[in-house]
Amino acid sequence: MTAVQNDRNPSPRQPAGPAVTPATALLDGAGNVIGWSEAAEALLGYRADEILDRPADRVLTPGGEVPRPENGDWSGVVEVRHRAGHTLRLEVRMGAMGGAAGRAYWLMTVFDPDEGALPGVNRSLLDGLLSHSPIGMAVMDTDLRYTWVNEALVRTSGAADRLGRTLSAVFPSQQAAAGEAAMRRVLETGTPRIDYEYRGPILSDPTGEHMYSASFFRLEDEHDKPTGLCYLVIDITERWRRHRRELMLSRARACGKELDPVRAAQELAEICVPDFADLVSIDLADAVLQGSEIPCASAQGSVSLRHAGHQADGGVCASSLRGRGDAVEYGPQSPAVRCLEDGKGVLGAPAHAAPAARTTESAPGRPPTGEEDAFHPPIMVPLCASALSLGLATFLRARDKEPFTPEDLAFAEEFAVHGSSALIAAHRFAQERRISLSLQRSLLPGRLGADEAAEIAWRYFPASQEAGVGGDWVDAIPLSGARIALVVGDVVGHGVNAAAAMGRLRAAVHTLAAMDLPPDELLAHLDDFVTRICAEQPSGTRCGEEGSSLMGTLGASCMYAVYDPVDRTCAMARAGHPAPVITRPDGTTFVPDLPVGPLLGVGSVPFEAVEMTCPDGSLLAFFTDGLVEDRSRDMDEGVAQLRSLLGDADAPLEQLCDDAVAALVSRPLRDDAALLLARTASFPSSAVATWEIPVDPAYVSEARALADRQLEEWDLGDLQFTTELIVSELVTNAIRYGAAPIRLRLIHHRVLTCEVFDGSSTSPRLRHARTMDEGGRGLFLVAQASQRWGYRYTGSGKSIWVEQALPPPWP
Structure with missing residues (x-):
């Protein structure tokens, strides 16, 4: 007989409960079978008459031997042949029995291990698995009352007097009630609940917080009816702590999406409470908050930081936390300064070195009197990035919690590394935003004050910090003939490139406006300008894409309007920009049917201009889409709301701007959001004089006389000589080189404007005549006698204009 397992002198084992009846046989000293039970017949298939008086080896273990120990008992697993010919692996137990005249007999007991019929083994398993298992285990009845608890469960969570009581009676808490609800569902459904996690205390560590994982499964009888519930509990605190800290590190890496240093500091403080500390304070250098250059800390001098974020668990010291923006001073050689200088964290710094809380009576950076004992010694770690000291993070735990350990310090330093990445990104964005705002302010008009043609008011708001400064702009440009150009534009994108693109476009509009181009022609030239500069981009870089120096120019929009206070007309055209809102003097508002042209640099469709009459007191409102459109409303809703706000045409413009904003x-x-309001005005008829001039050279002298009489009426006799020269030259040129109709107009406003209109589109040219030339000096003399001069094309020809400064008032 081949023995697979041998266990000599085992401890006595007794059956427990209704076990399967064992198969037994009695052997004499020679190994012959002299007794055979019905259970043996059922197990091995041999009837008693087939095996009695035959050697057990030949029948049961051919080729082997049935062991017959001389002393003691023997048990083991052997291969036994069934009567049908197949082999069974059975557990055999041999016990020596005394006989008459000293003869030895052996009692052989055979069990099938798969049937679980060996009571001694079952009892051993129960004793080892249940009673001595390191895993907490318990059995509960159908009322969820404890009926059995092993030592590991009591050792882990205490409460040895559980028997006969429910979980909520042993541990009155919401967690216990939730656990009972989970158990009840397992009892009702029969579906096991695996890995049910909860927090709880431990006897060996009453101040610490531990995490447990429980698994519940239902106990059933032979009729599948529930008889109770069994649950197993393991302490997963270390795994939970590792997972919790990995999650905190992940959140630290992901925080600061708004790219605001103050908001990033607050998020870092919130991440660590209450999982790591009871109170966290984040202090940052002024340079981080302002977006300027960050200086290096020096152990020889003091360090000034500003409180940027804090978080307290359950109101810990909430009444004494510093306000955001409060300054914190650290003296020379203080732990905080050394921490910043060395770039290493400090565990157990003195209480005065931890600026966690203070009142007006306490020194800066020191907790109020009596609060030092409320915390364990803190952890202070530097917030550094690329050898730059961004600030300091301070972590505190209350006295009723376990103090910080060196492992906690290592985690805090790792957390600071990840948090510093978010802070440096926010600082760089704040730095870029500061540069963008400075650039934008330098490129926007310093002021747009009142003009003779229109009263002006405007508002501009850059995009929020997370979006970045954009490139919207507004402008009011004085033109010849007392006219005014009203401009509003919007470039694509945000940041320095967008602000720079806005500056280039604004400069181009000013240059083109000085040429006195009509609105549609000006936009066409501006579109050509954008297309040309985009074509100049280096090979491989497309205009308008991220990183391009012309970011925002391609696809920019622009609205250009020219108001003439003499004719009371306004001509306007737009390149992909929202149409303005116009309020009539009677308070009614409308949006003009203005053809929308393509965005600048996008298409080749020609721009169209519309001219409309604007009575005195009309209100023109130009804006960018950022004013009327956001996540909560579309553009049509915003425009409708703006129209309702501009219904009072007589209200002060500054008040209307404030109400709209x-x-x-x-x-x-x-x-970005931009708004430009212009209330139109006109000149009185007494300030404008107009004459029709015949196409006759003899009438030049009469034109000079008409101008002289008008100047005397305006009390501008000091300008008669130069005005005669200008009128004579302009009217002569119009008669000689122009075409009918010819018209002379004088306008008395901030300057004296003299204009001559004719029906020819031939542009004048300033010549520098040689010494012996008889002509060619007319426009040169006009330019010398005037403040500035120029020409513009009209619908029926052109106009040459000359402006003279008014003489100072004499006492």
């Missing part, structure tokens, strides 16, 4: 601008702004 208060109603339409919501924070945070995802795009």
